[in-house]
Amino acid sequence: MTITFIPLSLPATADAPKLARFGREVRGADPGNLNPEQFIEIRQALYEHDVLLFRDVTITPEQQYALTKFFDPESQTYGHGQNKTESNQKSILHPDLKTIPRVPQVQVIGNGTVYNHEGLAQAKLKHPSHATFHKTQISPKDEANGVTRFYRWHIDAALYDLSPPRVTTLYGVTVPRGSPQVCRYDDDTGDELPVPLGTTAFVSGKTMFDILPPELKSLAVRTKVKYAPHPYVWMAPARALPTGLGIESEGLELPLKELPPWEEARRKILPVLWKNPGTGQLHFQVHPCGAIELFVDALPEGAKREGALFPDGAHVTDLKEVRDLLYRMQRPAISPNLVYPHDWHEKDLVLFHNRGVLHSVVGALSEDQVRVFHQCNLAASDDPAGPSVEDVHNWA
Incomplete structure (x- = not known):
């Protein structure tokens, strides 16, 4: 058949x-x-x-x-x-x-x-x-x-x-x-x-990637996300945004020293964009609740710098800034339509x-x-x- x-x-x-x-x-x-x-x-x-x-x-x-x-x-x-x-x-x-x-x-x-x-x-x-x-x-x-x-x-x-x-x-x-x-x-x-x-x-x-404006496409393609160790234990005391797209930044997460035993080498650092093996297209794939840091590469040589975010690269460690950047990029794609x-x-x-x-x-x-x-x-x-x-x- x-x-x-x-x-x-x-x-x-x-x-x-x-x-x-x-x-x-x-x-x-x-x-x-x-x-x-x-x-x-x-x-x-x-x-x-x-x-x-x-x-x-x-x-x-x-x-x-x-x-x-x-x-x-x-x-x-x-x-x-x-x-x-x-x-x-x-x-x-x-x-x-x-x-x-x-x-x-x-x-x-x-x-x-x-x-x-x-x-x-x-x-x-x-x-x-x-x-x-x-x-x-x-x-x-x-x-x-x-x-x-x-x-x-x-x-x-x-x-x-x-x-x-x-x-x-x-x-x-x-x-x-x-x-x-x-x-x-x-x-x-x-x-x-x-x-x-x-x-x-x-x-x-x-679609989450496709609908981004150019400056956020540029940021996404250059960025990796570092996740918390044992993220579901880490996030448990915290509380989420009303859209369910990430967590309020109130300092309620469990301190890393209070988590179950973990090793730095086992923490996940993953690209913001994942390449589809069947189509070659890029998908914006970030679990916003578990993200804790961002690593942004500098713009490649010859890229337009005007309006670019972090043109020289960055290591973003402020948790609220991490969450705000991700929310800005992800929220449009959960619109009702x-x-x-x-x-x-x-x-x-x-x-x-x-x-x-x-x-x-x-x-x-x-x-x-x-x-x-x-x-x-x-x-x-x-x-x-x-x-x-x-x-x-x-x-x-």
Whole structure:
């Protein structure tokens, strides 16, 4: 059977021309039983479209792990490590992850209590809520009327020791239905986005770079990000911005000396822009919550200096300045017209290019709204490639 790729149904809020290449529904292939030729076609489609959707499929945890591993055969460890950050009570990820015992690379995430599920006698799941992470909160009255927020825009990655996964696979086992909600940005822009209940929101890292003005393109192509050691433990006491795009600079992060043991050599320094292996295009890929320093290269010889930021290069160590610069570059791409909020149905399998998109949990669920998803991503066998010398000359 021929595989076909159908454009995703975009919400009315979307800027359709800007999202014309983003996302495809895959038909004519069983994701749990791909042959090598089909996988090559699927892999290239993922790199070209960033998000792939398989509707109404049945896939076991073993098959989901195998599919995820196809993208990086040398990988085998869950993206946050086999003991993950679940084992560290201080980690902000601790409540979110439950491991399937026989396939430890696959996690159970969701909401409510489930019993006798894939070897778990009982698992209490908690849908992440902005109320536990943002500095400010939606009023109970507004929340009762369906107002919500993005929880945290991020890349699936440990950002310490382990390399960012190439792909994440997310399978909807049990999906509660309910009234749509309105995601409010609460950043004085008036921006709002209608969303399905419990959506996962995606934005394109390529678009994030493409829409930048020249001076910020130049900065992005010359910059690397240094992440905090054990960033999810480091950030846990801090509180996020109302857009979920980074953290308030209030000095609440855990001091580095109070973190679990860490080594400087294992800290991650990654380019701001990651090169897509299938298209050669550049994607702005920064997890703003974990960033702690920026390294900016000087402009290449012959580049225009007028209006350039840090033309002679810089090492930015002031945490507020780091965050403000990243926010300035990333915020335009999460505008309502550039967000794809996926409307989940049971037996949806979504593959997303974890080195090409940012995503966020959205919404609020009550305790009786049981939601069960299987998630798999694997720490990659290499770090993402950054801009080439030619890219720097083209954009700096």
